[in-house]
Amino acid sequence: MATDTEILPGITTRREEATGFFQKLVSRGLGWARKNSLWQYPFVTACCGMEYMSVCSARYDIARFGAEVPRFSPRQADMLMVVGTVNCKQAPILQRVYEQMAEPKWVVAFGVCASSGGFYDNYATVQGIDRVIPVDVYIPGCPPRPEQVLDGLMLLQRKVQNQSHKLIDRLPRQVLPAGGER
Amino acid sequence: MAIDDKRPGGLETRDDDALHAPLAGKRMVINLGPSHPAMHGVTRAVTTLEGEKIIDMKLDIGFLHRGFEKSCENVTWGQVFPYTDRLNYVSSTMNNVGFALAVEKLCRIDAPDRAKYLRVVVSELHRICDHLTLVSAMGLELGAMTVFLYGVEARDHLYDRLAELCGARLTSNYVRVGGVARDAPEGWVEKTLQSLDRVVELRDLIDALLTRNRIFIDRTRGTGRVSREDAIDLGFTGPCLRGSGEPYDVRKAAPYLVYDRIDFDIPVGSNGDNFDRYLMRIEEMRQSDSILRQCFTQMEPGDIAIADFRYVLPPKPLVYGTIEGLMAHFKLVMEGIKVPAGEVYSYTEAANGELGFYLVSDGGGRPYKIGLRAPGWPMLAAVPRIMKGALLADLIPTFDSINMIGGEVEQ
Amino acid sequence: MAKAVIEALVARFPDDVYEPYEGVGGDDCAFVRKDGIARVCGFLKADPAMAFNLAPYITAVDYLGAEPRFEVVYNLYSTRHNHRVRLRVKVPESDLDVESVTPVWAGADWFERYCFDMYGIRFRAHPDLRRLLMYDEFVGHPLRKDYPLRGRQPLVPEREVKDIYRGPGPGGRD
Numbered sequence A: 001m002a003t004d005t006e007i008l009p010g011i012t013t014r015r016e017e018a019t020g021f022f023q024k025l026v027s028r029g030l031g032w033a034r035k036n037s038l039w040q041y042p043f044v045t046a047c048c049g050m051e052y053m054s055v056c057s058a059r060y061d062i063a064r065f066g067a068e069v070p071r072f073s074p075r076q077a078d079m080l081m082v083v084g085t086v087n088c089k090q091a092p093i094l095q096r097v098y099e100q101m102a103e104p105k106w107v108v109a110f111g112v113c114a115s116s117g118g119f120y121d122n123y124a125t126v127q128g129i130d131r132v133i134p135v136d137v138y139i140p141g142c143p144p145r146p147e148q149v150l151d152g153l154m155l156l157q158r159k160v161q162n163q164s165h166k167l168i169d170r171l172p173r174q175v176l177p178a179g180g181e182r
Numbered sequence B: 001m002a003i004d005d006k007r008p009g010g011l012e013t014r015d016d017d018a019l020h021a022p023l024a025g026k027r028m029v030i031n032l033g034p035s036h037p038a039m040h041g042v043t044r045a046v047t048t049l050e051g052e053k054i055i056d057m058k059l060d061i062g063f064l065h066r067g068f069e070k071s072c073e074n075v076t077w078g079q080v081f082p083y084t085d086r087l088n089y090v091s092s093t094m095n096n097v098g099f100a101l102a103v104e105k106l107c108r109i110d111a112p113d114r115a116k117y118l119r120v121v122v123s124e125l126h127r128i129c130d131h132l133t134l135v136s137a138m139g140l141e142l143g144a145m146t147v148f149l150y151g152v153e154a155r156d157h158l159y160d161r162l163a164e165l166c167g168a169r170l171t172s173n174y175v176r177v178g179g180v181a182r183d184a185p186e187g188w189v190e191k192t193l194q195s196l197d198r199v200v201e202l203r204d205l206i207d208a209l210l211t212r213n214r215i216f217i218d219r220t221r222g223t224g225r226v227s228r229e230d231a232i233d234l235g236f237t238g239p240c241l242r243g244s245g246e247p248y249d250v251r252k253a254a255p256y257l258v259y260d261r262i263d264f265d266i267p268v269g270s271n272g273d274n275f276d277r278y279l280m281r282i283e284e285m286r287q288s289d290s291i292l293r294q295c296f297t298q299m300e301p302g303d304i305a306i307a308d309f310r311y312v313l314p315p316k317p318l319v320y321g322t323i324e325g326l327m328a329h330f331k332l333v334m335e336g337i338k339v340p341a342g343e344v345y346s347y348t349e350a351a352n353g354e355l356g357f358y359l360v361s362d363g364g365g366r367p368y369k370i371g372l373r374a375p376g377w378p379m380l381a382a383v384p385r386i387m388k389g390a391l392l393a394d395l396i397p398t399f400d401s402i403n404m405i406g407g408e409v410e411q
Numbered sequence C: 001m002a003k004a005v006i007e008a009l010v011a012r013f014p015d016d017v018y019e020p021y022e023g024v025g026g027d028d029c030a031f032v033r034k035d036g037i038a039r040v041c042g043f044l045k046a047d048p049a050m051a052f053n054l055a056p057y058i059t060a061v062d063y064l065g066a067e068p069r070f071e072v073v074y075n076l077y078s079t080r081h082n083h084r085v086r087l088r089v090k091v092p093e094s095d096l097d098v099e100s101v102t103p104v105w106a107g108a109d110w111f112e113r114y115c116f117d118m119y120g121i122r123f124r125a126h127p128d129l130r131r132l133l134m135y136d137e138f139v140g141h142p143l144r145k146d147y148p149l150r151g152r153q154p155l156v157p158e159r160e161v162k163d164i165y166r167g168p169g170p171g172g173r174d
Helices: A014-036 A048-056 A091-100 A112-116 A146-162 B069-071 B080-085 B094-106 B112-143 B145-166 B190-208 B214-219 B228-233 B237-241 B274-298 B316-321 B325-336 B376-387 B392-401 C001-011 C034-046 C106-119
Strands: A040-044 A079-083 A106-110 A138-139 B025-033 B045-049 B053-060 B340-348 B353-361 B367-373 C017-022 C028-032 C053-063 C070-078 C084-091 C096-098 C122-124
Touching: A040 A048, A040 A091, A040 C053, A048 A146, A048 B112, A048 B145, A079 A091, A079 B112, A106 A112, A106 A146, A112 B316, A138 A146, A146 B340, B045 B392, B053 B376, B053 B392, B069 B080, B080 C070, B094 B228, B094 B340, B112 B145, B112 B190, B112 B274, B112 B392, B145 B190, B145 B367, B190 B274, B214 B274, B214 B392, B214 C070, B228 B237, B228 B376, B228 C017, B228 C053, B237 B274, B237 B353, B274 B392, B316 B325, B353 C053, B353 C070, B367 C053, B376 B392, B376 C106, C001 C017, C001 C028, C001 C034, C001 C084, C028 C034, C034 C070, C034 C096, C084 C096, C106 C122
Parallel strands: A040 A079, A079 A106, A106 A138, C028 C084, C096 C122
Antiparallel strands: B025 B045, B045 B053, B340 B353, B353 B367, C017 C028, C053 C070, C070 C084
């Protein structure tokens, strides 16, 4: 990475390195800000919803991670928490909600039914939401204990922190192809 | 959201009557969509509104249909228990107990006494959890967030005790055909009594916050009213039916397990509105508490499962030590319990009403058919009828108080 | 206790009700002919000695290989007299048409829609017979024994995951 020719005296700066330094600073700052206020869209369907209620309540407090605000509008949320089983009838709705969310957005598959279909390997259930939308963190468990959920949330926070964030994102609008890639 | 304004000569030319029909005013068709905070789980309500009044409502369900019946036809009888857990997931052991009783009725076996008491204990603990969840959700959706936090804290205390007994907080998979899976650990009864005391405190706090609360009473009294005859005709059971005035409780009408040895009352309401159904839940929590305490005094040490190796896994020393134990274990795990051919309908009083299992067996190790009568099903089907002519804001407490649990309604 | 019900039924509808028997655990059951089920249910609800007022639990069973193939089962209960009865209606595959009991009990509505959705049994005089749990684009009736367990019909294109083994489990099951 850094060779001898790149160790330069402080007065002569190179443009890439200077922008690199600021970009990294901004990215770390934005990462810190975004990870500590993840507004969730709780896409609650089934039994994991009960553990979700426990996670949001006083004992296993999700508010200490800054993530206690559930916004039931996809435009206002940045973390889509898919809690519970998604079946073939619900999959188009999940896709629509995901597409309506604004960047940056992250998806957490809460529970084993959202991660891989669970033990419902039958005509009605989508075998994991990653067949339909891209997923960042998978939290297994049927249902996962609230401590497990908080562990998954911390994993997501680490990912958000280490991601590269830009102040202004000039990428074209990413149309989600069938196949679920960013 | 679509504005369906019946203007004559509108977008499409309909028949001539549309030209001469009176203007329908401002009607709006709103979709309370499948992913909605107040539609517990996932139900889609396509509502036709005139102002704030609901003219017509169509319920679209099936967004949580997980193929319970078909999945269960392909696994052994013992493997059905986790599937039943996830039906009414707020009170999962009650589904386990219902299914186990149905299979035992078909096999003509009877669990030992201690197993019956333990089944009643976990059922009532889960009944309290179910009612707490309902009351918390009702408070939350009507704006009382504190009630939600108190209720979930009380539920967490009970989940701790259930995790010590069953191994899991929520979906316990505790009951087996012929008994229960494991015995109560040392000191569990005393700890549960302490947890129950704490739950009683929190429940009294919730009661004090809601029962005489002006806003709560305004939102729930008089809304979602169902008359007694309508409730029976629509197939209501459980607290919703008793809230409308019909004193039908399976625990008293056809006592099962040890309910005939326990002294408890069943509350019956008079108005059939949301407030009465809420009061039902609070009072039933008191009765469940009393049932639990009586069970703890009446419970004797004993077997937790029948000693018949055709239905119950043999204890491990026998599995490793004797050839019969090994064979029995192998057969039970690989092929499942051989339930005699026939059909049976068995019903218990779940937290929400009469939970019925219609089982058909072909004599093999797998169910031929498991039909589930979900207690919440008739109540959900009746919501469009109850809501005709009511305000949109009344839909929320009604949906809460009928306790529609997606897992059981959509199987 | 419900034997009197069955005996009265057989006496009153001799050509519709046949083969009464006592099921496991003391349930009182009888078979009813397909064309007479609405008459029988109407009588069971209206007659004061019967008074089966609670809307029944209606389900269907697919006995693949037997003729007639399907069976619709009605589990009735009376809150007034606290007795139960079970009626079974055999429905052949060639004539999947049963009279609806929705005019008798309003609560039978969704149960019959479920039987239609899952088994394909049509109910005459039903106010709104359409699919209940499955979506309209779904082809087939899932709970029939010849419908495959894993016969998914996805509504949105799904990414194929090739590295997971989805074949039969150990012992040749599934």
